[in-house]
Amino acid sequence: MAAPPAIPRRGLFIGGGWREPTLGRRIPVINPATEDTIGDIPAATAEDVELAVAAARSAFLLDGGSRWARASGATRAKYLNAIAAKIKEKISYLALLETVDSGKPKDEAVADMDDVAACFEYYAALAEALDGKQHAPISLPMEEFKTYVLKEPIGVVGLITPWNYPLLMATWKVAPALAAGCTAVLKPSELASLTCLELGAICEEIGLPSGVLNIITGLGPDAGAPIASHPHVDKIAFTGSTATGKTIMTAAAQMVKPVSLELGGKSPLVIFDDVADIDKAVEWAMFGCFFNGGQVCSATSRLLLHEKIAERFLDRLVEWAKNIKISDPLEEGCRLGSVISKGQYEKIKKFISTARSEGATILHGGDRPKNLGKGFFIEHTIITGVSTSMQIWREEVFGPVICVKVFKTESEAVELANDTHYGLAGGVISDDLERCERIAKVIHSGIVWINCSQPTLVQAPWGGNKRSGFGRELGEWGLENYLSVKQVTRYCKDELYGWYQRPSKL
Numbered sequence: 001m002a003a004p005p006a007i008p009r010r011g012l013f014i015g016g017g018w019r020e021p022t023l024g025r026r027i028p029v030i031n032p033a034t035e036d037t038i039g040d041i042p043a044a045t046a047e048d049v050e051l052a053v054a055a056a057r058s059a060f061l062l063d064g065g066s067r068w069a070r071a072s073g074a075t076r077a078k079y080l081n082a083i084a085a086k087i088k089e090k091i092s093y094l095a096l097l098e099t100v101d102s103g104k105p106k107d108e109a110v111a112d113m114d115d116v117a118a119c120f121e122y123y124a125a126l127a128e129a130l131d132g133k134q135h136a137p138i139s140l141p142m143e144e145f146k147t148y149v150l151k152e153p154i155g156v157v158g159l160i161t162p163w164n165y166p167l168l169m170a171t172w173k174v175a176p177a178l179a180a181g182c183t184a185v186l187k188p189s190e191l192a193s194l195t196c197l198e199l200g201a202i203c204e205e206i207g208l209p210s211g212v213l214n215i216i217t218g219l220g221p222d223a224g225a226p227i228a229s230h231p232h233v234d235k236i237a238f239t240g241s242t243a244t245g246k247t248i249m250t251a252a253a254q255m256v257k258p259v260s261l262e263l264g265g266k267s268p269l270v271i272f273d274d275v276a277d278i279d280k281a282v283e284w285a286m287f288g289c290f291f292n293g294g295q296v297c298s299a300t301s302r303l304l305l306h307e308k309i310a311e312r313f314l315d316r317l318v319e320w321a322k323n324i325k326i327s328d329p330l331e332e333g334c335r336l337g338s339v340i341s342k343g344q345y346e347k348i349k350k351f352i353s354t355a356r357s358e359g360a361t362i363l364h365g366g367d368r369p370k371n372l373g374k375g376f377f378i379e380h381t382i383i384t385g386v387s388t389s390m391q392i393w394r395e396e397v398f399g400p401v402i403c404v405k406v407f408k409t410e411s412e413a414v415e416l417a418n419d420t421h422y423g424l425a426g427g428v429i430s431d432d433l434e435r436c437e438r439i440a441k442v443i444h445s446g447i448v449w450i451n452c453s454q455p456t457l458v459q460a461p462w463g464g465n466k467r468s469g470f471g472r473e474l475g476e477w478g479l480e481n482y483l484s485v486k487q488v489t490r491y492c493k494d495e496l497y498g499w500y501q502r503p504s505k506l
């Protein structure tokens, strides 16, 4: 088993340096796999947000913006690439910190850190490419005007992120925001902030100009809400629950502040009877909902099985599920760690007991693993006998819990897949690719996977419809989130425009 890392004691990262929170409060950091308190993080309040926003604002405006906002994309790219290089250098340490902070298996944390570095590199390349896209001419049907377009950073952005992929979800916002030339105040989740604070240390090491990125840790209502409602924050990018998303949108609306929202989901995975390799489909079904303990916004937590394969599929799914190693996430080969917190553990247990009391069957799991007396561990769980009115079918669990329904026809499968207020992701598994393409078109979601579940590619757009939010992260869409488009139009004739009469010279 890997040794737990030393937990640094950090302050708030504001204006390029470290500060204790104004009110001196701190929040304990609990390793969810052991329930031990392993450190603490600063608990920022509105006073600290004020300082962080002021630092971001002055970094944005410094020297007319020439140091950052109006510097070339190539200049900003150098910093982003330097951050990526440092992440790679510290990958093992960062992965261990993420593991003890979140409870996710060490191997998953390593993969997350790889993705973090790749995301910084990707947006470094887009920052450079942005230089060549400025002054793009607009073709007009007249000669007296000439128009071009400038893409400008929106300004100071507030980035509020969740705990399930702490540094990765922050990076999905920080990297494109900085690439665009914005300056930022990042507020990670109070449940897992350690690696985001280390990002502050990395920014310090590589000499990122002061105030370009500020990192404020603390509780949502104390440290997040003042960012959302701050008059000098020009945009909010939020990832988290639909409930918090609504609160943030309401606050931002008071100032007509743009928001992008990446919220929850209850995504379907539809599996047809024509699959020749049932194990391949079973593995994707497990990956779709047990990876990261199911604490994934896009988890395909509603499994729809064609009636002709349902029984065989479920037998095989249970056999595969029995093979998953649940252990301290620092142990070699761990594939299911603990969930993030006691609160989340209780919430998942309640979902399972409600499903049971509503008449569903717990086919596998449903309890604390017998060999793990301490820590917020919960077995990966498969629930059958589910009706569409049950809570387990309708609400996001955010835990390793799959609920299963059986269908007879393709149209019934589509109707069930779309029977949700959410619209983040969906998947279809079939050997008939035409059928897959057909279903991809009619699933109401921002992402559809064919013959897989969950691959996340930095180059491709990510985001949802309906109550899963709006706006897209990643790819070039992720950069556009932080840019505003300015039209510049010039009148270019020597003559008067000629609409009004020139006064006579008397």
Ligand SMILES: NC(=O)c1ccc[n+]([C@@H]2O[C@H](COP(=O)([O-])OP(=O)(O)OC[C@H]3O[C@@H](n4cnc5c(N)ncnc54)[C@H](O)[C@@H]3O)[C@@H](O)[C@H]2O)c1
Binding pocket: 160, 161, 162, 163, 164, 169, 187, 188, 189, 190, 218, 219, 220, 221, 223, 224, 225, 226, 228, 239, 240, 241, 242, 243, 244, 245, 247, 248, 261, 262, 263, 264, 265, 296, 297, 298, 396, 398, 424, 463, 464, 468
């Ligand atoms: N769509 C996506 O890409 C995506 C990705 C990851 C997670 N999620 C969603 O995130 C949720 C789980 O994350 P969570 O429990 O951290 O969500 P959450 O909404 O509880 O918290 C998210 C962030 O918002 C902050 N916050 C809480 N109250 C606030 C307030 N009043 N004002 C401002 N900020 C506030 C929190 O401190 C945290 O930093 C799930 O619903 C999941 O589906 C979505």
Ligand SMILES: C[N+](C)(C)CC=O
Binding pocket: 164, 165, 168, 295, 296, 297, 298, 456
């Ligand atoms: C996209 N992913 C899986 C990294 C994070 C969503 O919760």
